[in-house]
Amino acid sequence: MPFTFKKQIFGFMDLLRFKKLVPNRRKKLESGSPAALPKSYRVNETARILHPGYQRAKLVAVEQNTADTKTYTLETQNPFLFRAGQYVTLGCKVGQSEVSRPYAISSAPKAALGRKISLTVKNCGFFSGYLFDHASVGDEFTVGDPSGDFCYEPVKDAEHVVALAGGSGITPFYSMAQAVADGTDNYALTIFYGARTAEDLIFKKELDALVSDKIKVIYVLSDEQKEGFEHGFIGAGLIKKYVSGDYTVMMCGPQAMYAFAEKELASLGLPLRRIKKEANCVCSRDVKAEKYELTVHIGFETFKIPADSRETILTAMERAGLKVPSKCRAGGCGFCHSKLVSGKFAIAGADKRRLADAKFGYIHPCCFYPDSDMELIVPKA
Amino acid sequence: MKKYDAVVIGAGNGGLVAAIRLLQGGAKTLLVEKHNLPGGFATSFRRGRFEFEASLHELNDFGTADNAGDVRVLFDELGVTDKIEWMQIPEAYRVISRAEKLDATMPFGVRAFIDKMEQYVPGSRDSVTKFFELAEEVRLAQAYSSAVNGKTDPKVMVGKYGNFVRAGSYSVNEVLKALKMPKKARDILNAYWCYLGAHCDDLSFVHYASMVNRYILRGASMPKMRSHEISLALVERIRELGGDILFNTEAVKILTDAQDGGVAGVVLDDGTQIAARHVVANCAPHIVFGRMMDKVPECEIRAANARKFSGRGFTMFLGLDADADELGIENHNYFLYDTMDSAAQYERMRTIRSNEVQATVCLNRAFPECSPKGTCMMYFTTLYMSDDWGNVRAEDYFRTKDYVANKMIDRFEQDTGAKLRGHIEEISVATPMTYARYCGHPQGVIYGYESQYWDGLMPRLQMMAEDHKVRGLRFAGGYAMRLSGYSSAYFSGDISGRQTVGDIKKEG
Numbered sequence A: 001m002p003f004t005f006k007k008q009i010f011g012f013m014d015l016l017r018f019k020k021l022v023p024n025r026r027k028k029l030e031s032g033s034p035a036a037l038p039k040s041y042r043v044n045e046t047a048r049i050l051h052p053g054y055q056r057a058k059l060v061a062v063e064q065n066t067a068d069t070k071t072y073t074l075e076t077q078n079p080f081l082f083r084a085g086q087y088v089t090l091g092c093k094v095g096q097s098e099v100s101r102p103y104a105i106s107s108a109p110k111a112a113l114g115r116k117i118s119l120t121v122k123n124c125g126f127f128s129g130y131l132f133d134h135a136s137v138g139d140e141f142t143v144g145d146p147s148g149d150f151c152y153e154p155v156k157d158a159e160h161v162v163a164l165a166g167g168s169g170i171t172p173f174y175s176m177a178q179a180v181a182d183g184t185d186n187y188a189l190t191i192f193y194g195a196r197t198a199e200d201l202i203f204k205k206e207l208d209a210l211v212s213d214k215i216k217v218i219y220v221l222s223d224e225q226k227e228g229f230e231h232g233f234i235g236a237g238l239i240k241k242y243v244s245g246d247y248t249v250m251m252c253g254p255q256a257m258y259a260f261a262e263k264e265l266a267s268l269g270l271p272l273r274r275i276k277k278e279a280n281c282v283c284s285r286d287v288k289a290e291k292y293e294l295t296v297h298i299g300f301e302t303f304k305i306p307a308d309s310r311e312t313i314l315t316a317m318e319r320a321g322l323k324v325p326s327k328c329r330a331g332g333c334g335f336c337h338s339k340l341v342s343g344k345f346a347i348a349g350a351d352k353r354r355l356a357d358a359k360f361g362y363i364h365p366c367c368f369y370p371d372s373d374m375e376l377i378v379p380k381a
Numbered sequence B: 001m002k003k004y005d006a007v008v009i010g011a012g013n014g015g016l017v018a019a020i021r022l023l024q025g026g027a028k029t030l031l032v033e034k035h036n037l038p039g040g041f042a043t044s045f046r047r048g049r050f051e052f053e054a055s056l057h058e059l060n061d062f063g064t065a066d067n068a069g070d071v072r073v074l075f076d077e078l079g080v081t082d083k084i085e086w087m088q089i090p091e092a093y094r095v096i097s098r099a100e101k102l103d104a105t106m107p108f109g110v111r112a113f114i115d116k117m118e119q120y121v122p123g124s125r126d127s128v129t130k131f132f133e134l135a136e137e138v139r140l141a142q143a144y145s146s147a148v149n150g151k152t153d154p155k156v157m158v159g160k161y162g163n164f165v166r167a168g169s170y171s172v173n174e175v176l177k178a179l180k181m182p183k184k185a186r187d188i189l190n191a192y193w194c195y196l197g198a199h200c201d202d203l204s205f206v207h208y209a210s211m212v213n214r215y216i217l218r219g220a221s222m223p224k225m226r227s228h229e230i231s232l233a234l235v236e237r238i239r240e241l242g243g244d245i246l247f248n249t250e251a252v253k254i255l256t257d258a259q260d261g262g263v264a265g266v267v268l269d270d271g272t273q274i275a276a277r278h279v280v281a282n283c284a285p286h287i288v289f290g291r292m293m294d295k296v297p298e299c300e301i302r303a304a305n306a307r308k309f310s311g312r313g314f315t316m317f318l319g320l321d322a323d324a325d326e327l328g329i330e331n332h333n334y335f336l337y338d339t340m341d342s343a344a345q346y347e348r349m350r351t352i353r354s355n356e357v358q359a360t361v362c363l364n365r366a367f368p369e370c371s372p373k374g375t376c377m378m379y380f381t382t383l384y385m386s387d388d389w390g391n392v393r394a395e396d397y398f399r400t401k402d403y404v405a406n407k408m409i410d411r412f413e414q415d416t417g418a419k420l421r422g423h424i425e426e427i428s429v430a431t432p433m434t435y436a437r438y439c440g441h442p443q444g445v446i447y448g449y450e451s452q453y454w455d456g457l458m459p460r461l462q463m464m465a466e467d468h469k470v471r472g473l474r475f476a477g478g479y480a481m482r483l484s485g486y487s488s489a490y491f492s493g494d495i496s497g498r499q500t501v502g503d504i505k506k507e508g
Helices: A011-019 A021-030 A042-050 A109-113 A126-134 A167-181 A204-210 A236-242 A255-268 A313-319 A355-359 B013-024 B070-078 B110-120 B125-147 B154-160 B162-167 B172-178 B183-196 B205-218 B227-240 B285-292 B298-306 B342-348 B394-416 B432-439 B457-462 B486-507
Strands: A055-066 A069-076 A087-094 A097-104 A116-122 A140-143 A160-166 A188-195 A215-221 A248-252 A275-277 A291-298 A301-308 A338-342 A345-347 A368-370 A374-377 B006-009 B029-032 B044-047 B050-053 B086-088 B093-097 B102-106 B220-223 B244-246 B251-256 B263-268 B273-275 B279-281 B312-320 B333-337 B358-362 B376-384 B424-430 B473-475
Touching (some): A011 A021, A011 B162, A021 B298, A021 B457, A042 B394, A042 B432, A055 A116, A069 A126, A069 A140, A087 A116, A087 A126, A097 A116, A097 A167, A097 A313, A109 A116, A109 A167, A116 A126, A116 A167, A160 A167, A167 A188, A167 A204, A167 A215, A215 A236, A236 A255, A291 A313, A313 A368, A355 B227, B006 B013, B006 B251, B006 B263, B013 B029, B013 B070, B013 B227, B013 B279, B044 B424, B050 B376, B050 B424, B070 B486, B102 B183, B110 B125, B110 B183, B110 B205, B125 B162, B125 B183, B125 B205, B154 B162, B162 B205, B172 B183, B183 B205, B205 B457, B220 B227, B227 B244, B279 B486, B285 B298, B285 B473, B312 B394, B358 B394, B376 B394, B394 B424, B424 B432, B473 B486
Parallel strands (some): A160 A188, A248 A275, B006 B029, B006 B279, B093 B333, B279 B473
Antiparallel strands (some): A055 A069, A087 A140, A291 A301, A345 A368, B044 B050, B086 B220, B093 B102, B251 B263, B312 B424, B333 B358
16 A cells, blocks of 8 residues: 655645745755856866876986986976886877887986976887987977886885886886885886896996995896806796796886796796786887878868888877877877777787777777778877 | 866866866856876876786776676767777686675676575575566666756656665665675675775665666676776767867866856866866865865855765776786686675775775786786775874875775785785885876765765755856766766766756856
C-alpha cells in the first residue's frame, strides 16, 4: 500500500517549505558579494609552475662537454618546476620549418625555480646539428612543458636506484644526482656510466664532486682500459659487484645498450616494477622509398603535403612547415594525438595508444609511418 | 569572420552532448576544447602495461537494452549507444567505517538491496522500502519536470507527486529520520554521499535519493575501453553530424552585443574571432564571468560569489603486478570512512592532514581483462572540502602528493586486509593541481558548485529559466543545473543543447 510521507505534523507544512526553496535560493544568490570574481586561484597558479606549458627562453650559455656534446643553458620566461629525470622540448624555426626535439634536463629542479635550465645535447641529427653549428648566446627558443615518467617515485621505487647510463644518456641522472645532493630528493643513487673512452664522459668532474654516502659513480669504458675505470659493458656481473639488496633500475642510453642490458637484467630476475627505461625518439625506417600525399586538416585549413615512406608522418608535416604538436617523439605521451580519416600506416615499435584510440582511428604521428596517401585531422600546436 | 549558430566551449561530458543536440537541431556548431583530448575528466591514460580510467567509477542509470535507464535513452537518442561496448558492474559497494565498526557490502537491485539491508539491520525493511518508493517518485517527478523544462504545474506536482513535494525541502538525514530508519541502516544507505560531496545534514534528500535510485534500480555500467571510449564515440557522432571541433584551442573571450549585452561571438587563443549568437559553456560561471566577458551583469557576479565550490579532487592510480585474488582485493567499489556521521566526516575532509576518506575501485572486479593476466589496477579518490591545496607551495608539491598517496595505500591495507605494497608496478597521482591544469577548474574543484541544501538539485531545476540571464549564454557540465557526476553532466548538455536549439529557432 502506498504510504504518505510526512515530516511535520501536518503535510501542508511540508508543502509550504517546498514552496520556499525557490525564493530562498533567489534571495541567497542576490545577496552574494558584488566584488569582482577572482581572475586566478592559488591551486591554478601552482599548477602553472608545475606545468608552465610552452614558454620563451633565451640561450645564456653554451658549454662544450666532449667532442660531440654541448650543454645549452637557457633562461626561461617563468619560474617552473620539474621532477629530476624529466625532459622538455626545445624548439625554434629552422629555415621554413618549426622544429623541436625532446631533451632530458641536465640541471637541477631547483635551478628551474630560478628560471635556469640546462639541456645537454649530442650532435647526432638534424636539430642537434643545427644547435651545434648555429645556436649562440642570446638566441630565442621555445621550451615545452616538463614531461615524462622517467623519475624516481618514492611511493613505489626501492630506496636505492641503480642508474644505467650510456653516452649522453647520463643527462637525466646528472639532474637526479644534483637533486639528491641538494636534498630535493632522498634515495641512494649508484650510477653505472658507460662510454667508449674517458674522453667521451660528460660531466665526469661534476659527478665526481657529487660523490657521497648517497651517490656513487662507476665509469665503464668499452674501448679503453684505464685505472680507476671498469672495462667492457654494463652487465649483471658488474651490477652484482657493486650493489646488492632491493633496488630500482633506471636506464637511459642508445638502443644497443638496452638490448644488452635487458638480457643481463633478465639474469638478475628483477620484476618489471623494478625496471624503468627512457624511450628513445623514433627514427626513420629501412624500407623502399615511396612518395605519398598527405591531406592534413589543421583548424579551418587544409594542406596537401608530400610524405616519404621512410619517415614518420610527424616528420613529413614538420618538413612541410606545418605547426603541429610534438613532444616525446616516441609514441608514448599522446601529445600529437590525431584523427586518421583514411590511409594505411605502420607503427614503429609497440602500439602505445589507448584502446579506444585504435578503435576510433586515432594515431600518434610521431611514431606512425605512411603506407599510402593519407588524410588526417591534426590539432594545432 | 567564421560564423556559427552556436559555439560550445569545452568538450567535457556536458559540452559533447550539447554539441550533438545542437547539430541534431540543425544548428551550425563549433566545439572548442583547450586540451588535445575530448571528455574533460572522462578520459584514460596509459602507463606501461596499464590503461587507467581517469575518473569514472561507474555510470549509473544506464541499464540494459530491455531495461533502459535515462542515460541509455539519452545515448540512444544521440546515436552513440552502439558505438560503445558496455559491461555491467557486479555489485553496488562495500562500505567500511571505523567509528561504527561498519563493514557492509551492498548489491544492485532494489529488492536485493532491501533484503541485504534487513540481514545487516533487522527491522529496517519497512523504512528502506519506503525510501525506495520515495526515491522512485523522485525519479518520476524529475522526469516530469525535465519534460516540461522546469515549468511544472503545481497541481500536477501535488496531485501526482505529493510525497516528492513533501520530502523535497529536507536534507537526507531529516527524511531518513522521518522514515524512522534505524541508524545503522542510514549509515549503510548514506555511503554514496561522497559522490555528491555535501554531507547528509546539508545534502538535499531529493538529490541523494535520485542518485541512489539511479544506481540501485538498474545497476551501473562501464565502457570496456574506459570513459575515453564514450568521449571518442561522442566526438565521432559530432563529426558525423557535420560539427566542427578544434582541439588544443582555448576560447579566451566571449564577445557581447553592445545593444542587449548578449552573446555576439567568441575569441580563440590565437586571436581568431568567431561570430555566434549562442554559447554553451561547459565550464564554471566563475571562469566565464570572472575573466571571459568584459561586461558582466552584476546579478551574475553576485550569484557566483554566493555559491560554494564543492570538493577538490585527488586520485591515485595503481597498476599492480599481481591479480586481485592474490592481493586480497575482494570488491569492485569501496567507500572507506572514519565515521558515518557525514557532517563530522566532511569537516575532517577539509585538510590534507586530516582527510583519510577514500572511494576506491578495482576495475578488474568488474572487468577482469582490463589489465594483463596476473595484474590488476585500482584507483583511489578523495575530495578536499577546503582550498587546503592552495597552501601547498610548488617546492612542497611532490612531497605532499606522496604523503597522501602513502596514506591512501596504508588505509586501504589496514581497512580491507589487502596487500598492495611490494606489488606497485605503476603509479600516477592526480591532485587538485592536475584537475586545475587539465580542465581549468578553479582550485581543482571536480564537482562544480556544492550541492548544498539551498543550492540543491530541486531549486536549480525550478530556477532554470530565471538563471538564464545573459542572452545566448547557457551552461553545461558539473556547474550547471543538474549538478556534477557523469550522468548529470550528460543531462545538462542535453538540456542546454536543446534549449539553445529552441533559442535559435525563436530568433528565426
